[in-house]
Amino acid sequence: MAKRGFPMGMGGNIGNLMKQAQKIQQDMAKAQEELAEKTVEATVGGGAVTVVATGHKEIREIRISKDAVDPDDVETLEDLVLAAVNEALRQADELAKNVMGGITGAFGNLPGLF
Structure with a gap:
């Protein structure tokens, strides 16, 4: 008698x-909240201009x-303001990459997605 359900025995693993997906x-929702609260600071021109940005840019x-x-x-x-803003946004990107990286790395643990 043929087994019903998902092919290749996935039925037992779908739960x-x-x-894992939930x-x-x-985790991603929590990380997004964390990024909204965290800030980065970029200073240029020997302290002439400082820009503070959130992890949400x-x-x-x-x-x-x-x-x-x-x-x-x-x-x-x-030019100093532009440089400071761009550096702050670059740092915000790096912050987001670090915070989200631990979570998105978990996608590698989900069989059959990648």
Whole structure:
């Protein structure tokens, strides 16, 4: 008599697969919350400009030293702000990669997905 259910004996493992998927989903939601709370800080120009961003790439704060404000050289200040923002966003990406990496690595443990 032929067995019913999933091919190649997967029927017994589908419950485990579903439990693993639910755990990953919960872990990812928790990690997203964590990223919203964590911040990174980038400083350029020897402390002239500092940018604080969340792990969700939201800029929370920009601090500009009074010494960096020269009405005759606005372009330099603009370049410093741009560099600090880009560095803060790069750090936020790295933070997200580190936080999410432990979770997404679990996908390798789910048989038949990859």
